[in-house]
Amino acid sequence: MAEFLQKRGKKRNDDGIGSVVDFLLANARLVLGVGGAVMLGIATLAVKRLIERATSPPDDKEEVAKVEQTLIEESWKEVNWPNSSPKLLQRANRAALSEPLPPTATEAPLHNVAEQELLRGDVKMIQLSSTLQEKLLDYYQNYTVIAESEIFQSKQLAEAICVELQDFLRLKHPEMPFATMYLSGSLVDDLQAVTADHVCFMVPLVLEPTLWNFIPGEETILSNPQFWMVRRKALEYFVRGSSPWDRFIVGGYLSSTMFIESLHKILVGSINWPVIGSMLECIIRPVVAPEELKLEVKHGQNNMSISIFTMAKMGEVVLLAVPYLKGPMDNLWCQSFYTAETQTLLDLDSRDSGIRRCCLKILKSICKDHPSLSKLTGSHLTHVILHLCDTESDWTETNLADRFQQVLEELIGYLEKGVLPCYFDSRVNLFSDLQEDEIDEMGYVLYSALGTPEALLQKCG
Incomplete structure (x- = not known):
């Protein structure tokens, strides 16, 4: 996606915003990670669209619309989830393209304003990413922990x-x-x-x-x-x-x-x-x-x-x-795996003073507070964490934000497949009691939160 935008920027040397966007998107993954880069790419399309509408001849608008759709589809494909659900992609595409456009009279003067807002938005996203650790710990202490x-x-x-x-x-x-x-x-x-x-x-x-x-x-x-x-x-x-x-x-x-x-x-x-x-x-x-x-x-x-x-x-x-x-x-x-899953989680945390249980409690709080995620049980979340423990060994407190985001990504991957293998018996699908529409809804909610996971920490109702 970044390379495609860079080629378009070279053809329009007089367009300063094109160069800014190309640079940000090309380097977004290094700063924000895959999920953050995707969300930033989609967010900037709205600004790009203003400029396209203001500078393109009337005959080119249909072509511009096709390019916008291609950009969004490629941006989501960069996440590279296995067996990505068409429903999630379609819903995400519609959400990204449904932002209302301002009146034509105001489009031309927005060139410099759009460039400034894009830069501000990029800085803001980086700041949010850097404080996710603090927000998770604050959420855990002030909302998740029971007296x-x-x-x-x-x-x-x-x-x-x-x-x-x-x-x-x-x-x-x-x-x-x-x-x-x-x-x-x-x-x-x-x-x-x-x-x-x-x-x-x-x-x-x-x-x-x-x-x-x-x-x-x-x-x-x-x-x-x-x-x-x-x-x-x-x-x-x-x-x-x-x-x-x-x-x-x-x-x-x-x-x-x-x-x-x-x-x-x-x-x-x-x-x-x-x-x-x-x-x-x-x-x-x-x-x-x-x-x-x-x-x-x-x-x-x-x-x-x-x-x-x-x-x-x-x-x-x-x-x-x-x-x-x-x-x-x-x-x-x-068959119940509760005793095995809780004991395994406790043993792992005891060995390295890890934050696996802390991460689990935060996720349980989020699911408890969001009606769309209420079907995700503590058992589901525990098995996702245990699977991740096989590939990620550093669960110290300083890595809480990283592990939290990884758990979300892993969970989305399992929801995309509709299969969550039991950690102790991979033949058992722990999602077997969920309906397809429930899985789709949960996947979409989490998918939409990848770029700004701190939004999940907002208390509902």
Whole structure:
């Protein structure tokens, strides 16, 4: 793109702005990086267009318009994303070309003004780039980090509710001998951002190794490595009823759906939550939507959501009963990589005092605050960071801005493909539960922010 603009500048030696633009674009990548150079190139097209309209004969305007479109397409191609989405490119092109033109009477005098504004804009962009580090740290300290007192109070309340639920199940439903329930999730692992508003209750099954075995996902009806099955075995020696979990068998397999339905009935219809809430000085309401194992808790001015998961574990494989698997898939269990991903992130940061978790929290805050990015979960972002760690080893605080921008670029690349490989099993696509339009929207929002990533730090609504 820079070479193309330089050739045009040579043909118009009397046009001072052409030389300025050519010089800036030719050197933009060295100063701003690939993303910044692209955004600068597109921004300057508006100024170039004013001059073209003012100096070109009427017969040449159609040709000028074609050249402008070519320039924009080439500027986006310089990013060189794999399998670039035509939708993103088209939306970006339309945005760049849709700036309204001023009245014809004012076009000619804008020659010098346009040149000055271009120079000012270039300096401003460089200044913004140089302060991104400071803005990220300020955003992290003043918006992302949660007060220790808030974390402590939320964890304490969640633990108390967990104990009450555990005691009720043991007293009223001894036919379901779950192991000790425990808290899990980002609140427990110091990875939550903005507010301490979500935690998970893990409800472990104790499965007899002689009676049950896990069927890998690629061997199930979905042929999906992320969704496993739990098969009852040795029925000829250990008849049905030998295990307390035999009541949840459907077609010879442990039904995740039956566990969800059973626990949902207990949460909604059996437990006296008003009494428990009064005792704990809060309000607890179970979510009544079918197959939603959630509690909504209000304590003071704060709200907290509690998700409840039945889990089964054998060796290193952890399987969860997840609500969205319905119909013919009611015997499928979703493999969870949460423990591995959080522990790996912690280990990497512990070795070099890195800022991987800091970067993750900032990204989670951004996604939490932007409706278009809300479908990006902490798990998605964690795996992107882990993949980047394989190629980038310097995660010291001084490189936060660089790593942050790289994570954005990597994430856009995965969104363009519609595939985010699991860090621990590349056959698993972590984007498989997202819709195409959701992926396209998220990709466009992040793509548009490449040149000015600090815009993502602006708090929404």
